[in-house]
Amino acid sequence: MCKLCDEGKPQDHSRSQLGRRDFLKASTATAAAAAGMSLFAARPAAAHDDDDEAPRDSGRRGRRYVIRGGHVTSMDPAVGDFVKADVLVEGKKILAVGPNLHAGGADEIDARGKIVMPGFVDTHHHQFETALRSFLADGLLFNDGLPHGAINYFQYILGTFAGVYRPADVYISELFESLSQLDAGVTTSHDISQIHYSKDHSVAAIKGSADSGRRIVFGFFEGARADLLGSPPGAWYPGGATELKEKYFSSSDQLMTMTMGGEIYLLPNNPGDPRTYETAWKIGRQLQIPIAAHIVGSFGMGPEFDKIAQNTLNNTANTTKFGADNLFIHMTGMSDMSWGAVKLAGAGVSLAVPIEMNMRHGTPPILKTLAMGIPPSLSVDVEVTLTADMFTQMRSTMNLQRMFMNARALGEPYAAGFPNQELLTTRDVLRFATIEGARDLKLDNKTGSLTPGKEADIIILDAQAINVHPLNVVPGAVVSLMDRSNVETVIVAGKVRKWQGKLLDVDLASLRSQLEASREFSSCRRRWFRSTSSSFPFHLRTLPATITVSTLLRSMSDTTAPGTTLSGCTLIASASRMMMSASLPGVSEPVFLSSRRCFAPLMVANRSTSRLVSSSWSGKPAA
Ligand SMILES: [Zn+2]
Numbered sequence: 001m002c003k004l005c006d007e008g009k010p011q012d013h014s015r016s017q018l019g020r021r022d023f024l025k026a027s028t029a030t031a032a033a034a035a036g037m038s039l040f041a042a043r044p045a046a047a048h049d050d051d052d053e054a055p056r057d058s059g060r061r062g063r064r065y066v067i068r069g070g071h072v073t074s075m076d077p078a079v080g081d082f083v084k085a086d087v088l089v090e091g092k093k094i095l096a097v098g099p100n101l102h103a104g105g106a107d108e109i110d111a112r113g114k115i116v117m118p119g120f121v122d123t124h125h126h127q128f129e130t131a132l133r134s135f136l137a138d139g140l141l142f143n144d145g146l147p148h149g150a151i152n153y154f155q156y157i158l159g160t161f162a163g164v165y166r167p168a169d170v171y172i173s174e175l176f177e178s179l180s181q182l183d184a185g186v187t188t189s190h191d192i193s194q195i196h197y198s199k200d201h202s203v204a205a206i207k208g209s210a211d212s213g214r215r216i217v218f219g220f221f222e223g224a225r226a227d228l229l230g231s232p233p234g235a236w237y238p239g240g241a242t243e244l245k246e247k248y249f250s251s252s253d254q255l256m257t258m259t260m261g262g263e264i265y266l267l268p269n270n271p272g273d274p275r276t277y278e279t280a281w282k283i284g285r286q287l288q289i290p291i292a293a294h295i296v297g298s299f300g301m302g303p304e305f306d307k308i309a310q311n312t313l314n315n316t317a318n319t320t321k322f323g324a325d326n327l328f329i330h331m332t333g334m335s336d337m338s339w340g341a342v343k344l345a346g347a348g349v350s351l352a353v354p355i356e357m358n359m360r361h362g363t364p365p366i367l368k369t370l371a372m373g374i375p376p377s378l379s380v381d382v383e384v385t386l387t388a389d390m391f392t393q394m395r396s397t398m399n400l401q402r403m404f405m406n407a408r409a410l411g412e413p414y415a416a417g418f419p420n421q422e423l424l425t426t427r428d429v430l431r432f433a434t435i436e437g438a439r440d441l442k443l444d445n446k447t448g449s450l451t452p453g454k455e456a457d458i459i460i461l462d463a464q465a466i467n468v469h470p471l472n473v474v475p476g477a478v479v480s481l482m483d484r485s486n487v488e489t490v491i492v493a494g495k496v497r498k499w500q501g502k503l504l505d506v507d508l509a510s511l512r513s514q515l516e517a518s519r520e521f522s523s524c525r526r527r528w529f530r531s532t533s534s535s536f537p538f539h540l541r542t543l544p545a546t547i548t549v550s551t552l553l554r555s556m557s558d559t560t561a562p563g564t565t566l567s568g569c570t571l572i573a574s575a576s577r578m579m580m581s582a583s584l585p586g587v588s589e590p591v592f593l594s595s596r597r598c599f600a601p602l603m604v605a606n607r608s609t610s611r612l613v614s615s616s617w618s619g620k621p622a623a
Pocket residue numbers: 124125126192294329381382
């Protein structure tokens with residue numbers, strides 16, 4: 001499964017959580033024979049002579065080390081905060097937090113001048129898109145019929161690129177992104193990769209995340225374009241959830257857990273069938289795993305969400321209802337009635353504030369969620385548009401709420417109907433980015449705060465750095481001043497994964513080249529990326545946000561559609577992309593245009609179509 005191993009560059013998979021038994025069987029036998037003892041026997045760790053070394057064997061059972069003399073912000077009111085204190089770690093757990101802890105001869109991490117706090121928790125992230133980073137930095141969620149909406153998320157990221165992802169592409173994007181966020185101090189993420197066309201795709205997503213050694217909640221969602229067809233023919237969502245849960249997530253004592261994707265906009269596969277989400281929610285509840293869904297007003301989800309809310313409020317028997325096991329993402333533009341039902345059910349709410357502001361999901365409902373007494377968690381959503389660090393999330397959330405409240409305080413007309421709320425503080429948003437995220441992912445018994453007994457997901461932030469020093473207020477310094485460059489050390493379940501500014505056990509050069517190869521597995525795609533760096537030569541104005549074959553054919557014949565300024569070739573190009581999307585997952589390997597004039601990632605299903613497209617564009621037969 002590991003590409004590097006397959007290519008003759010053996011990797012250390014001892015951190016891998018999935019397939020862990022197999023890895024352990026192989027590696028334990030060899031290493032234990034060499035050492036003449038069990039690798040997992042408890043034994044005290046000797047102090048190092050060299051202060052620059054990370055604690056040895058961190059995370060292993062019985063191994064102790066102490067993080068000494070840092071500014072400890074526990075995010076647990078029962079533990080409190082300390083100007084100067086220690087955190088004692090044994091194996092993968094936090095043993096004690098407090099001043100002057102006795103640690104025997106345990107290794108020490110010198111945290112003087114540093115902030116010690118729980119790792120960040122990101123509750124919604126499409127990790128499979130890493131190869132497409134910044135592709136959509138100027139784009140919208142959907143096509144609004146204007147030039148700025150031409151390059152949009154639904155048509156391009158889900159409708160075009162996702163459809164040609166091979167399992168190997170999924171693997172490297174998942175792994176690269178997991179490591180990248182680990183580097184930024186995000187020790188837990190909820191991966192919502194809508195790429196589950198086949199079992200191989202799902203296993204690749206799981207393995208890519210697992211090989212990073214990070215805490216990941218694996219979201220089993222549809223394959224993109226399922227919004228057209230319920231679930232593409234042959235796709236194994238949602239039914240494959242049971243097999244995945246049994247095979248990879250049967251133990252509660254592992255870094256990875258699972259959620260069920262339950263998008264309410266998915267249509268049934270056949271007329272008369274239940275909506276796909278009803279089946280998905282049912283399976284999720286049978287498996288007793290959380291159920292997550294995007295809830296986006298600008299995508300027309302309000303009426304369906306209201307319907308479920310009504311069922312919840314009326315306690316209607318045998319229907320889909322909200323529960324404490326739900327995590328609703330975005331929640332833009334939802335009715336008061338639905339919010340009431342969400343609150344009543346105790347469901348979680350994840351906000352991706354910068355993305356919502358940028359991509360037209362609707363105004364982030366930060367005022368609403370606070371007014372309802374639902375503390376939100378924060379999520380980065382997509383790196384095709386914005387960064388995946390949590391500093392950006394915290395600052396954006398705090399500043400947006402304060403902008404609204406400041407406008408209200410100043411009597412600015414647009415703020416007239418706003419509720420009167422306390423201004424958010426840096427500590428509030430720090431809570432959203434840690435313990436509230438853990439709660440929403442049902443992991444607050446394991447992570448989200450520095451609480452003795454929880455697993456040691458810890459970050460050490462450099463408060464002496466030139467962008468922060470001198471340290472005056474800890475939450476203020478973290479939220480208002482810091483960025484990922486201040487993340488010096490990252491620990492996941494006791495294991496040191498980043499040490500003094502550098503990720504451990506990562507061959508970044510090799511991973512980079514794999515990611516590039518994934519992005520550029522066709523020359524046509526590469527050309528297109530280059531061409532977009534200067535200007536984009538066409539607009540797909542007539543195509544609606546959700547494309548179906550019939551609407552496509554309609555737009556091709558209806559030249560009076562709003563915004564129609566298309567050349568025939570653009571429509572044909574769109575048609576070819578549509579065909580590619582609609583034929584998933586039967587298309588094993590996309591065929592790319594070889595024409596020098598190719599202008600788009602024309603991931604068409606057959607050569608005759610590609611000739612047609614190329615010919616239409618250049619006016620000559622395809623080369
Ligand atoms: Zn999303």
